Amino acid sequence: MADEPKKIPDVTKKTVKPKKPKIPRQKMPEQEPLIRAHNFEEVPYGYSIETAMIEASRCIMCKKPKCIHGCPVGIDIPGFIREIRDGNLKKAARIMKQSNALPAICGRVCPQEEQCEIVCVVGIKQEPVAIGRLERFIADWERDQGEIEIPEIAPSTGRKVAIVGAGPAGLTVAGELAKLGHQVTVFEALHKPGGVLMYGIPEFRLPKAIVEAEVDYVRQLGVEFVYNAVIGKYFTLDELMEEEGFHSIFIGSGAGLPYFMNIPGENLIGVYSANEYLTRSNLMKAYDFPNYDTPIIRSKKVAVIGGGNVAMDSARTALRLGADDVYLVYRRSRVEMPARDEEIHHAEEEGIDFRLLTNPIKINGDENGRVKSMTCIKMELGEPDASGRRRPVPIEGSEYEVEVDTVVVAIGNGANPLLPEATPELKTNKWGNILAEDETGLTSMKGIYAGGDIVIGAATVILAMGAGKSASKAMNEYLMSLDV
Amino acid sequence: MNRIISKDRLAEGIVDLRVEAPVIARKRKAGQFILLRIDETGERIPLTIVDSNPEEGSIRLIIQEVGKTTYSLGELEAGDSIKDIAGPLGKATHIENFGTVVCIGGGIGVAPVYPIAAAMKEAGNRVISIIGARNHDLMIMEEDMKKVSDRLVVATDDGSYGIHGFVTDALQSLIDEGLKIDLVVAIGPVPMMKFTSLLAKKNNLPTIVSLNSVMVDGTGMCGGCRVSVGGKSKFVCVDGPEFDGHEVDYDELTMRQSAYHDMEKEAMDIYHKCKIGRDGEDK
Numbered sequence: 044m045a046d047e048p049k050k051i052p053d054v055t056k057k058t059v060k061p062k063k064p065k066i067p068r069q070k071m072p073e074q075e076p077l078i079r080a081h082n083f084e085e086v087p088y089g090y091s092i093e094t095a096m097i098e099a100s101r102c103i104m105c106k107k108p109k110c111i112h113g114c115p116v117g118i119d120i121p122g123f124i125r126e127i128r129d130g131n132l133k134k135a136a137r138i139m140k141q142s143n144a145l146p147a148i149c150g151r152v153c154p155q156e157e158q159c160e161i162v163c164v165v166g167i168k169q170e171p172v173a174i175g176r177l178e179r180f181i182a183d184w185e186r187d188q189g190e191i192e193i194p195e196i197a198p199s200t201g202r203k204v205a206i207v208g209a210g211p212a213g214l215t216v217a218g219e220l221a222k223l224g225h226q227v228t229v230f231e232a233l234h235k236p237g238g239v240l241m242y243g244i245p246e247f248r249l250p251k252a253i254v255e256a257e258v259d260y261v262r263q264l265g266v267e268f269v270y271n272a273v274i275g276k277y278f279t280l281d282e283l284m285e286e287e288g289f290h291s292i293f294i295g296s297g298a299g300l301p302y303f304m305n306i307p308g309e310n311l312i313g314v315y316s317a318n319e320y321l322t323r324s325n326l327m328k329a330y331d332f333p334n335y336d337t338p339i340i341r342s343k344k345v346a347v348i349g350g351g352n353v354a355m356d357s358a359r360t361a362l363r364l365g366a367d368d369v370y371l372v373y374r375r376s377r378v379e380m381p382a383r384d385e386e387i388h389h390a391e392e393e394g395i396d397f398r399l400l401t402n403p404i405k406i407n408g409d410e411n412g413r414v415k416s417m418t419c420i421k422m423e424l425g426e427p428d429a430s431g432r433r434r435p436v437p438i439e440g441s442e443y444e445v446e447v448d449t450v451v452v453a454i455g456n457g458a459n460p461l462l463p464e465a466t467p468e469l470k471t472n473k474w475g476n477i478l479a480e481d482e483t484g485l486t487s488m489k490g491i492y493a494g495g496d497i498v499i500g501a502a503t504v505i506l507a508m509g510a511g512k513s514a515s516k517a518m519n520e521y522l523m524s525l526d527v
Numbered sequence: 528m529n530r531i532i533s534k535d536r537l538a539e540g541i542v543d544l545r546v547e548a549p550v551i552a553r554k555r556k557a558g559q560f561i562l563l564r565i566d567e568t569g570e571r572i573p574l575t576i577v578d579s580n581p582e583e584g585s586i587r588l589i590i591q592e593v594g595k596t597t598y599s600l601g602e603l604e605a606g607d608s609i610k611d612i613a614g615p616l617g618k619a620t621h622i623e624n625f626g627t628v629v630c631i632g633g634g635i636g637v638a639p640v641y642p643i644a645a646a647m648k649e650a651g652n653r654v655i656s657i658i659g660a661r662n663h664d665l666m667i668m669e670e671d672m673k674k675v676s677d678r679l680v681v682a683t684d685d686g687s688y689g690i691h692g693f694v695t696d697a698l699q700s701l702i703d704e705g706l707k708i709d710l711v712v713a714i715g716p717v718p719m720m721k722f723t724s725l726l727a728k729k730n731n732l733p734t735i736v737s738l739n740s741v742m743v744d745g746t747g748m749c750g751g752c753r754v755s756v757g758g759k760s761k762f763v764c765v766d767g768p769e770f771d772g773h774e775v776d777y778d779e780l781t782m783r784q785s786a787y788h789d790m791e792k793e794a795m796d797i798y799h800k801c802k803i804g805r806d807g808e809d810k
């Protein structure tokens with residue numbers, strides 16, 4: 044207790060060491076649902092320093108912390124929480140950055156309720172420590188200070204690494220290898236970095252300025268970024284290795300291939316893949332048309348199809364773009380929805396109309412080829428299928444029509460075939476995912492590694508980062524084994 | 528940044544730019560395109576790579592002014608820059624020695640057909656080209672096309688130059704001559720591609736067309752560019768832009784191209800207003 048700084052608020056003093064903390068989990072203030080449904084500003088505001096310190100004091104600093112094992116990148120959770128509790132915010136940020144280069148992003152989008160928080164021992168009797176909120180707090184605090192600490196960079200090794208894709212997987216590898224002294228260049232197909240963080244996840248959930256700031260941190264580690272570079276077209280993998288002088292490559296090209304339903308009417312005007320809908324709105328800023336040139340249909344009644352995070356993001360985007368009615372059409376029931384609870388809850392609060400156990404069978408257009416309605420059929424749950432979830436079966440004769448002018452298809456993404464098609468030696472599985480070793484990310488090609496959604500299919504930011512982390516270890520060993 | 532090396536006007540509303548893009552200049556093949564974003568608030572629009580000069584590190588773009596982005600491109604001068612250029616995108620044209628290839632370009636379609644005609648010629652084909660325009664003043668790239676064709680037929684809708692009629696009329700007269708045609712390549716406005724394909728089909732001529740759907744990313748990630756070909760949805764940016772002309776659902780393509788007409792018009796109206804305001808100040 045001797046090293047405790049004075050500025051600690053009184054309220055925490057009493058509860059520094061209790062076995063059973065009585066302080067409730069601290070809430071994050073949020074924008075009111077009916078107001079936020081019409082703007083693109085971030086929904087929660089984040090903790091104040093005081094609240095963060097109170098929340099930090101709920102952690103009992105376990106000797107064998109379970110939370111760390113729940114974290115795919117193994118952040119020293121009690122370590123950074125202790126520093127927040129004690130008011131050593133700079134130190135807390137440093138501990139965080141040791142294992143996670145993108146904490147402001149993870150603090151916002153990681154499913155902590157299934158990872159670190161679900162195993163937190165405080166959670167046995169009470170609500171778990173709000174690890175994610177604290178992570179977000181400390182990252183935001185550091186950024187707001189204006190001075191981001193740059194760790195020491197090892198002397199140059201003379202090895203050059205190319206990264207394909209500036210999503211969370213690629214950014215992680217880039218940061219890790221740059222710290223070790225390798226010369227890293229990231230090639231990104233789009234004109235901005237971040238991958239799904241930039242083009243997919245909406246501003247109100249993950250402000251783009253934050254993505255830019257965290258990418259900037261990676262840049263400050265010495266990583267170079269080349270945009271508008273579609274690898275497979277701009278350079279092939281062979282050209283990168285043989286002509287451009289790279290010694291090793293990491294592929295983090297993501298799961299960018301939208302699935303459609305293959306039902307009649309899917310090519311009518313007003314039917315979007317979630318990727319297109321979100322890319323227009325987020326990356327191209329169509330929500331700010333005509334200040335930005337990219338248009339997006341000004342919908343009044345929107346049906347979003349799907350039950351995952353992508354569907355929630357699309358539905359909530361539709362509301363903010365000005366739709367009066369937004370239906371979320373999902374063929375199973377609420378419990379089977381793959382979206383995070385928090386997202387479902389936010390969507391409900393904002394007034395999204397959930398049409399569960401419902402499946403679209405046809406989209407109907409007017410004489411100009413614009414969507415005017417969608418025919419749906421009601422479903423009931425039958426026997427469990429391969430995924431263990433009960434299989435939805437159509438109820439005969441239950442078809443009905445909903446009037447809509449826009450349909451957003453958010454039923455998932457497959458592996459984008461562009462790079463594998465340009466690289467026949469690169470082995471993929473039957474779904475087109477690149478085959479890579481679990482531990483190392485090594486592909487069928489020497490010196491070429493892969494990780495993230497392109498390997499495991501559409502998953503999460505932190506899993507992509509975890510894959511990047513383990514691949515960077517293997518790549519470092521490989522690079523150092525080369526005579527350069 | 529991609530600096531503009533030179534700018535010409537080929538006709539009213541048609542601009543010819545040479546733009547720095549060294550890697551693309553080396554890599555590009557006939558039939559491929561780029562996506563550009565003119566500035567930070569710009570839309571991503573696709574344009575065919577008409578030609579390239581690898582030594583100079585430049586590509587040639589020929590642009591018809593139809594809306595906000597293309598008019599803005601038309602305002603740029605040598606020395607200005609375009610913020611983003613991504614490419615080369617799309618599948619390259621399948622080039623081999625087919626025998627006799629008829630390359631047809633209608634309106635701005637002459638620009639994208641030119642590199643294909645050039646590559647077909649290079650592969651040893653006999654290239655007969657037909658280029659058409661509404662009138663003589665709008666006819667572009669006649670000299671370029673002449674250089675890569677064994678024979679060039681020009682047609683204008685109003686008869687002010689060359690054959691009086693559409694490019695389909697010119698194709699019909701080639702067929703009537705009894706010419707043995709092994710492949711037709713047709714690029715231009717959708718109705719022109721549709722009717723050329725129909726005529727070619729009637730005469731059992733294999734036909735390739737290049738589609739211009741609305742695009743966003745150009746990497747197969749969004750599906751916005753999809754068009755039905757042979758009853759299946761295809762992504763023009765990665766599966767195309769060239770397809771079998773007899774399989775394309777042209778009506779669906781036309782319909783999908785009109786998706787944003789009202790907003791495009793709105794953007795143009797604002798653009799014109801700003802321009803008038805600005806030009807007024809200049810005086």
Ligand SMILES: Cc1cc2nc3c(=O)[nH]c(=O)nc-3n(C[C@H](O)[C@H](O)[C@H](O)COP(=O)(O)OP(=O)(O)OC[C@H]3O[C@@H](n4cnc5c(N)ncnc54)[C@H](O)[C@@H]3O)c2cc1C
Nearest residue numbers: 208210211212232238239274296297495496502503504507
């Ligand atoms: C709308 C939406 C919401 C989501 N919400 C969450 C959430 O709340 N929490 C969560 O944990 N996860 C969420 N996810 C999933 C998460 O975003 C992804 O799992 C994660 O981004 C995968 O990271 P990645 O690095 O593998 O690929 P991506 O993020 O997909 O990045 C791949 C990058 O590679 C680029 N690229 C592709 N091909 C090439 C090429 N040939 N050459 C050069 N560059 C190329 C792409 O342009 C892209 O920038 C969401 C996904 C979506 C779509």
Ligand SMILES: Cc1cc2nc3c(=O)[nH]c(=O)nc-3n(C[C@H](O)[C@H](O)[C@H](O)COP(=O)(O)OP(=O)(O)OC[C@H]3O[C@@H](n4cnc5c(N)ncnc54)[C@H](O)[C@@H]3O)c2cc1C
Nearest residue numbers: 572573574575590591594595596597739740741742784791
């Ligand atoms: C593969 C391909 C190659 C092309 N090559 C050329 C070329 O060499 N020269 C040329 O002049 N034009 C070419 N085009 C067409 C060109 O992309 C459009 O004229 C341009 O996008 C219009 O933009 P705008 O803002 O000026 O006009 P807008 O007013 O926005 O649109 C006018 C019309 O252009 C089309 N269009 C609009 N936005 C897009 C978009 N993002 N992507 C595609 N089409 C759009 C629509 O049909 C629209 O109705 C090509 C298109 C494709 C798909």
Ligand code: SF4
Nearest residue numbers: 102103105110163164
């Ligand atoms: S499991 Fe919970 S209480 Fe224990 S160290 Fe981790 S966050 Fe703190």
Ligand code: FES
Nearest residue numbers: 745747749750764
């Ligand atoms: S433009 Fe997005 S998939 Fe073709």
